[in-house]
Each structure stands twice: as structure tokens, then as C-alpha cells.
Amino acid sequence: MPTLRLAIAGVGNCASSLLQGLEYYKTHDLARASGLLHQQIGGYRLEDIRVVAAFDVDARKVGRPLEEAALAPPNCTKIFAEKLPSSEVTVQMGPVLDGIAEHMARYPAERAFRAADAEPVDVARALLESGAEVLVCYLPVGSERAVRHYAEACLAARVAFVNCVPVFLASDPAWAERFRAARLPIVGDDIKSQVGATIVHRTLARLLADRGVTLDATYQLNTGGNTDFLNMLEHERLANKRVSKTESVQSQLDERLAAENIHIGPSDYVAWQKDNKVAFVRLEWRGFGDVPMNLELRLSVEDSPNSAGVAIDAIRCAKLALDRGVAGPLEAASAFCMKRPPKQMRDVDATRALDSWISA
Numbered sequence: 001m002p003t004l005r006l007a008i009a010g011v012g013n014c015a016s017s018l019l020q021g022l023e024y025y026k027t028h029d030l031a032r033a034s035g036l037l038h039q040q041i042g043g044y045r046l047e048d049i050r051v052v053a054a055f056d057v058d059a060r061k062v063g064r065p066l067e068e069a070a071l072a073p074p075n076c077t078k079i080f081a082e083k084l085p086s087s088e089v090t091v092q093m094g095p096v097l098d099g100i101a102e103h104m105a106r107y108p109a110e111r112a113f114r115a116a117d118a119e120p121v122d123v124a125r126a127l128l129e130s131g132a133e134v135l136v137c138y139l140p141v142g143s144e145r146a147v148r149h150y151a152e153a154c155l156a157a158r159v160a161f162v163n164c165v166p167v168f169l170a171s172d173p174a175w176a177e178r179f180r181a182a183r184l185p186i187v188g189d190d191i192k193s194q195v196g197a198t199i200v201h202r203t204l205a206r207l208l209a210d211r212g213v214t215l216d217a218t219y220q221l222n223t224g225g226n227t228d229f230l231n232m233l234e235h236e237r238l239a240n241k242r243v244s245k246t247e248s249v250q251s252q253l254d255e256r257l258a259a260e261n262i263h264i265g266p267s268d269y270v271a272w273q274k275d276n277k278v279a280f281v282r283l284e285w286r287g288f289g290d291v292p293m294n295l296e297l298r299l300s301v302e303d304s305p306n307s308a309g310v311a312i313d314a315i316r317c318a319k320l321a322l323d324r325g326v327a328g329p330l331e332a333a334s335a336f337c338m339k340r341p342p343k344q345m346r347d348v349d350a351t352r353a354l355d356s357w358i359s360a
């Protein structure tokens with residue numbers, strides 16, 4: 001039986017959904033259950049994924065069994081797996097670095113991060129000891145130093161890296177080269193949800209171009225009530241997130257919009273929404289005879305399972321690349337799974353490129 005040994009950095013809502021998904025699809029008929037893009041990638045099914053290490057910094061997660069930490073506050077995503085099995089993994093203390101924004105302290109503990117009072121482990125050594133092959137990075141937006149710390153540890157411990165955070169590594173030529181030189185694959189950056197605001201917005205922008213009309217202006221305003229949205233209230237942490245989301249839409253247009261005519265980003269934190277994310281999207285264009293027209297839509301999704309459905313594929317692609325001896329940024333997997341890949345593709349092309357890479 002092939003096994004994929006996975007490490008997780010950041011046991012937040014996305015990690016919780018990922019772990020729940022691993023359990024959910026074990027007990028549901030795959031032919032009837034929705035939400036799984038690929039039953040197998042390179043021979044790896046979901047039941048072949050075994051979590052062997054996990055890192056966090058929150059007092060309610062560090063030192064706890066992974067299956068308990070995944071459901072501990074401030075995680076607030078929907079619970080769709082009846083019970084998480086015992087994983088025999090204890091969440092280890094990572095280095096906090098810039099992982100926790102200062103303003104978290106001003107919000108109630110059940111909704112915000114609280115650092116554990118524990119010594120951080122040596123992440124590279126912990127990875128080596130666990131036998132991890134792939135690490136999925138789920139740190140908060142703006143954790144530039146912390147994400148790089150886990151990437152360095154992966155380089156040292158020879159572990160492939162799946163970067164779900166808008167800290168630019170796979171899309172940064174210098175970091176890409178470091179992974180290539182170390183003969184390790186990297187998939188990144190910033191996970192794209194399965195049916196989320198980004199892909200809907202990209203698809204509509206592309207549709208307008210394909211139908212011969214000129215997009216004049218657009219926005220995407222997002223609200224949510226999870227710690228991801230709370231974290232993003234600090235605008236300095238947001239710069240890369242805005243770039244990543246905006247470029248993801250710009251990349252689909254024949255002609256780029258001027259900066260003042262495109263506004264995309266997390267817009268506000270609404271506590272009671274919890275892990276429900278609502279996106280308000282507006283596109284304005286001129287049709288035949290330059291006559292003005294517009295479209296408005298409201299999209300409501302559960303944020304974390306929406307991204308876990310894609311991460312589960314990115315992780316298996318990283319392992320398949322390891323098996324094949326493929327190193328550096330995985331172009332097709334990153335274009336399909338991530339908002340800020342090293343090379344942007346049209347979504348239909350990314351789907352085709354990924355499927356042909358998997359079956360090569």
C-alpha cells in the first residue's frame with residue numbers, strides 16, 4: 001500500500017477541514033459523495049494519506065492530540081465528519097515569529113489566537129524524526145518570517161512544500177531555485193478554493209473577454225468571521241493577499257485594468273459569520289455600441305472545506321513529484337490549485353495541464 005506521510009503547519013480551520021475530509025470520504029460512497037476532484041492522484045487515495053507531524057503555537061492546540069486540536073477554539077468551521085480517529089500525533093510548538101498579530105489580544109479568546117507558553121521545537125529535526133514527505137503550510141496571512149522558517153526546515157529535512165499562504169515562495173524565482181537545487185517539489189502560493197470568489201470572478205472576467213466586451217471596472221468585497229478574517233483586519237499583513245487575489249483576476253483579462261478600476265480583497269470581519277465567507281462581486285462593462293451593462297453576485301461558502309478540497313490534490317501532486325524525481329515549482333499543479341502560481345494559466349488550460357501531468 002503506498003503511503004503519503006504528511007506534516008501540517010498551522011492546525012486552524014483549513015487543517016481541520018482537511019483532516020475531517022480524510023475521515024469523511026473513508027465512510028462515504030465516493031461515487032455519490034460530492035467535493036472530491038480526484039479520487040486518486042499517482043495511485044494515492046485519501047486513505048493513503050497519514051498525518052505524521054503537526055505544528056501550531058496556540059495554547060489550546062500545542063501538546064494536544066491532533067484530532068482534539070483540530071476542533072479546539074478558535075477553530076470554528078463546520079464539523080462534517082462524525083469523529084476524527086486517533087492519529088497518535090501530538091501538536092508540537094512551532095516558533096511564533098510573526099504568526100500572531102498584535103490585535104488578536106484585543107478579541108475574546110474563543111475567537112482569537114492565544115500563544116502557548118512553551119519552547120518551540122526544532123522544526124527540521126521534528127520533520128526528520130516524523131518521516132514526513134510533504135508539509136502543508138496553513139499559517140495566517142502576513143506570517144512572512146514564520147512561513148519562511150517552515151520552508152527552510154523543509155529544505156533541511158528534505159520535505160516537499162505545499163504553500164497555501166500568500167507569502168510568495170513558489171512564485172519567487174530565488175525560492176523556486178532553492179527548491180529546484182534541493183531536488184524538492186513546491187506547490188504554491190495561496191490556495192485557490194474549489195468554488196470560491198477567485199475562480200468565479202476569474203471565470204466571469206474571462207467570459208466577458210471571450211464574448212467580445214470590455215470590462216471597465218470590477219470589485220470583489222469579502223466578509224467572514226473566522227480567524228483568517230480577524231487576522232486580516234491588520235492591513236499591513238494584507239499586502240500580498242491583495243496582490244495575489246487581484247493578479248489572479250487580472251491574469252484572465254486580455255488587457256489589464258488600471259489599478260483604480262479593480263478592487264479585490266478581504267473587506268471586513270463579521271464575527272457571527274464564523275467560517276462562512278460572503279463575497280460581493282460586481283463587474284461593469286460596455287457591450288454592443290458601447291452600451292453600459294453590469295452584473296452583481298453574492299456568493300456564500302464555508303471557507304475552509306472549500307479550500308481543503310483543493311489542498312488534498314496539491315498535497316498528492318507534491319508526493320507524486322517526489323516519486324518521479326521532479327523538483328522546483330510544479331507549474332500545472334500550482335496554476336490549478338493556487339491563486340499566485342509561478343505561471344498563471346486560463347482555468348481550462350490549468351485543468352488540462354494538471355490532468356495530463358498526473359497521467360503522464
Ligand SMILES: NC(=O)c1ccc[n+]([C@@H]2O[C@H](COP(=O)([O-])OP(=O)(O)OC[C@H]3O[C@@H](n4cnc5c(N)ncnc54)[C@H](O)[C@@H]3O)[C@@H](O)[C@H]2O)c1
Pocket residue numbers: 009010011012013014015055056057058061075094095096097098099100113137138139140141143146164165166190191192193226227228231303304306307
Ligand atoms: N478558503 C480558505 O480558507 C483559504 C483560501 C486561501 C488561502 N487560505 C489561507 O490559508 C491559511 C490558513 O487559513 P485558516 O483559515 O486555516 O487560518 P486559521 O487562522 O484558522 O489557522 C491558522 C493557524 O496557524 C496557527 N499559527 C499561527 N502562527 C503559527 C506559527 N508560527 N507556527 C505554527 N502555527 C501557527 C494558528 O494558531 C492557527 O491554528 C491562511 O493564510 C489563509 O489566508 C485559506
